[in-house]
Amino acid sequence: MTRALLILALVATAFWVFTIVDCAVQPPTRHRGVSKPVWILIVVLIPVLGGLLWLLVGRVRRSAIAARRAPDDDPEFLGSLGAITDQDERIRRLEEELAQLDAEDDDPRWAADAPGQAAPGTPKAASPDAPPDPPVRPADGDDERGQRGAVS
Template sequence: MPRLLFGLGLIVIILTVYALVDCALFDRSRIRGLPRWVWIFVIILVPVIGPLLWLFVGRGRKRAPVGRMPRASAPDDDPEFLRGLDREKKERERIRLLEEQLAKLDDPEAGPGTPSQPNKPGQPGTAGSADASGVDPKKSDPGEGDLPGRRDA
């Protein structure tokens, strides 16, 4: 009789340790019924029934049967994908507008300060104009406007 009790006790300990380790390492999305920490307490505090409950109730099955691939959805069924397309479209439009503005700045006939249209003193944003302090920004910094034919100065 003591051998039988020792054998049953050893089986219960092995079952409890197995269930405890399995519960601790099991994928969280597949645990059913209770949170993981509650299952660990049940396995430890209820000697035989706790591990058996974990093995038969708490462990969830795999989502897809073995050998079958999960069904792929079309990209236009995914709202995150559609939001990404909308962001891409807005970003492309913004880049297009910025490129148009840059092209207008580079166009020698379109903007003031180009060699074809001489600047008039006193016009804001042109060479020879003074800011509110009365100091010409082009003349105060010797590095600006030194280069002939430079349009961005």
């Protein structure tokens, strides 16, 4: 009888050590339920029952982890191909709008050096929606109050 209890204690100790090590070396993505440190505490503080809980509840089997697939084998990827064509259509429309805006920029009415425009350096007539020109500071660096430097 003593011999059976000794063997049972030895097996329980080996199982306990095995589950502690197994729980500690598993990546956090393979833990279910609670976090890795909590599982380690459960396994250490409740020797045999904690180990059984770890193996039955906490550990995610390798076969349960989704294997990576090539894109043409992945149904989710194949289903998202319709969304990609929608994005391509939006990009095509935006490129057309940009091309139209570029064509407007090439319009001679908008060019600064177009014929009929004033030469550079001559004052131009202000349009009603144009912002006013900033005030001109005196050449010696003083502002209108006779102070030099930053205006506070």
